Amino acid sequence: MAERAHALSTVDGYSGYGAEQGEKKLRAAVAATYYADLGIEETDIFVSDGAKCDISRLQVLFGSNAKIAVQDPSYPAYVDSSVIMGQTGLYQEDVQKYGNIEYMRCSPENGFFPDLSSVPRTDIIFFCSPNNPTGAAASREQLTQLVKFAKDNGSIIVYDSAYAMYISDDSPKSIFEIPGAKEVAIETASFSKYAGFTGVRLGWTVVPKELLFSDGHPVAKDFNRIVCTCFNGASNISQAGGLGCLSPEGLKAMSDVVGFYKENTKIIVDTFTSLGFNVYGAKNAPYVWVHFPGRNSWDVFAEILEKAHLVTTPGSGFGPGGEGFVRVSAFGHRENIIEAARRLEQLYK
């Protein structure tokens, strides 16, 4: 990134507007690294300034008439962007849900995968795996069900794979590992949690050419129009960094970073487990989903903050399905994680 920055001061190295879809080399590297045998090509990749921004642009693309389904609990940006785009009704305090959104409960009881037989059709299904906040990674079998469900209903899945590199077992890393997914799914991804690019801003979205609206119009064509009109490309310096990430040395480095956070996760899991809590997630994600049965999650959040000076995230912030849980994230310096573990042991011994 420093090299690219310096080059911008030279006649040969200066570049102005880049292709809105992203620099060709980076798109090719993303396709080759993550989608090599999955039939996804460089031209299906749209480089972005991060998954959250892409979620919003996808919502602009779908428009106000689209109806969405989300996991419950889920990353709040899917719901909030839906509200902003006019897709929803009012917030219903009693059930903590917005009207016209389908909330698909994901809990320990159903292995954090919704019972699709009881989920009505929606146009769009947001699905995040490994999941924020529960940490659950869907199995091949579950994702096959999801793709079939989308196919049967003529829906579009927006698959958020921002944490895919945290997977330790053989859970699929990309929705496109499932046959037929190219005709029903968009996948969004990010360098944020692999390369520490939360401030640098870089991600990508895959919109396969096979994905068509009901009138046969390719979704990618409209998404391209959105990207050209509402956006002007990710920073060229960030893109140079992305290319560096995807070099052999970069891939190894990202893997080490992920490994470091996974070690943090293990410390947190062991701490809560030894204190007698039921914890979920963690194996394939940097999040630990801790159950506090019968307790209000904001109360638990306040208690942990007040008594241990630790910041966590109350589960109900992710939807009514998060009530009774607290999300503990494993990002942090090792010494801080260890100190946090010590304080939790004190608090809940």
Next chain:
Amino acid sequence: MRLTCTISDPASWRTSVLRNPNMEKLKKGYLFPEIGIKHEEHLKKYPHAKVISLGIGDTTEPIPKIVTSAMAEYALALSTPEGYQGYGPEKGHKNLRKAIADKVYSGMGIKESEVFISDGAQCDIARLQMLFGSNVTIAVQDPTFPGYVDNGVIMGQTGKADDGGKYAGIEYMRCAPENAFFPDLSRVRRTDVIFFCSPNNPTGHVASREQLRQLVDFARRNGSIVVFDSAYSSYVSACSGAPRSIYEIPGAREVAIEVSSFSKFAGFTGVRLGWAVVPDELLYSDGSPVARDFDRIVCTCFNGASSIAQAGGLACLSEEGSAAIQGVIGVYKENARVLVETFESLGKEVHGGANSPYVWVRFPGRRSWDVFAEILEKTHVITVPGSGFGPGGEGFIRVSAFGSKDRVLEACERLKSFLA
């Protein structure tokens, strides 16, 4: 880029998701990628032609070292425990916001808290349209930067376009040589939002203090919000006396949002950095602050401009950085002067070019896409047809002054022999 999307084979799977009807309303591709496509096609036809682009307003000159060094340093620091930073505030780094408030808006009472850092003005326009929602009515200059209109269409603020290219529901405010490029506001109907760009893309006209006073008064009387695009303010010559910011006009704080960008100022077209000012006094009809909702949009739909770009922005605003950047702007302004001179010497009616990197040349009685094609075919110079900016642009060509001095001089030679 051009997507090779073939008409789908009837046997292909189609989802049951309806295409967004607003996307269908868009007449064709966004103007600038369309120009890019023409550029590519021309290169295929004449692989050995030395095509000079005075088309898309893309900066060409290197960024001063003091700025890129700051960005490189920041990037390297990200590899150290002390220098690493993750998510920044969605509104942007405090030091950059303060630098903008203090230096760009010196004496105008803009607070650091009113500045929202972005990844560029086009992105901010889209987020502002999302903020305003589908029920607002908008007015735009005609001709105008297409981003205001296209984002309005996408957000569902308009009906379909007519054969002349005007979208139903948008108030088009004609800006032409005949009215000194400022609309007759007495004939403009009230809209919720008024997009106004000065120095103007594409006409190059810079609105006078008096004109902007009229605009602010008009907005006040109508209870409208002005979105003032000052992306080219650094091209305003000091001697012109023209305002560089809407906030130089008394009363503007209560009616105007200002968007701006480092793109044409510092060559950041690829680096991506800009800002929006939303003053505390700007309120909706129910008294709630516009800034509060904009902050919510920025936190929900965006995650901040790249931290590295922001470090560069700060360096741009330092004394040394500013001075170096003025040097680059000087190159483009000199290019503009030469272009104006060239067209004038050929007997053409020329506008802009003095306080702007754009030169607006009249070709009376001719279709601008035809003139564009003819200039491209005969001189291998890319321009932009005026009608791409709205029906008010028909009969004009926009020529941009970005380019190295040598390339612009060569382009001028070719244009002279073609138009003589």
